[in-house]
Amino acid sequence: MKELLMATVLALSPVQAPGTTVKVYFSTGNGFPGKVVAVKRIAPHSGVARFAVEQLIKGPTAAEHRRGLRSELGKQIRGRSDCGADFSLTIKSGTATLRFCRTVWGNGVGGDARILRTIDATLKQFRSVKKVVTLDKKGRCLFDMSDAGTSCRTGHE
Structure with missing residues (x-):
């Protein structure tokens, strides 16, 4: 089952040759929604979008952290997965849908906005992604506390 899930994710993610350079966008400062800065990573497999999100969750290297970069996402993911991974990712008709399979705790309005901004920037680097639904x-x-919980799908708060 895990192999099938991975094959599905790789098939639906932007596909590049292994060794492709991707960008991961980390936060800098405490603004709302905050400034993001790109760092480069080398993807070891062809599922480059998935790899980029994995790196966002992993966070910046020690050297990047010393430069003031951070990811508030990784430490907010907790609990059991309902899909065998931290997240699932599909890209279809220009929309990347990132669904977390573990609970993502809110980090306050500013922190939540910075998390969403880094996800959005990281996934929109790919030409096939025009919109991101998290x-x-x-x-x-994610982080929508309204009754409907659908603002990321419709674009309305």
Whole structure:
């Protein structure tokens, strides 16, 4: 099952040759939604979008952290996965849908905005991605506390 899931994710992610350079966008400062700075990583497999999100969760290297870069995402992901990984990712018709399979705890309005901004910037680097929809474990828009929980799908708050 895990192999099938991985094959599906790789098939639906932007595909590049192994060794492709991708950008991962980390936060700098405490602004709202904050400034992001790109760093480069070398993808070891052809699922470059998935790799970029994995690196965002992993966070900056020690040297990047000393430069003031950070990722608030990794430490906010907790609990059991319902898909065998931290997240699932599909890209279809210009929309990247990132669904977290573990609980992502909110980090306050500013922290939540910075998390969403880094995800958005990281995934929109790929030409096939025009829009990013980020969902929580239950399929609601991540950090959307409205009754509907659909603002990321419609673009309305």
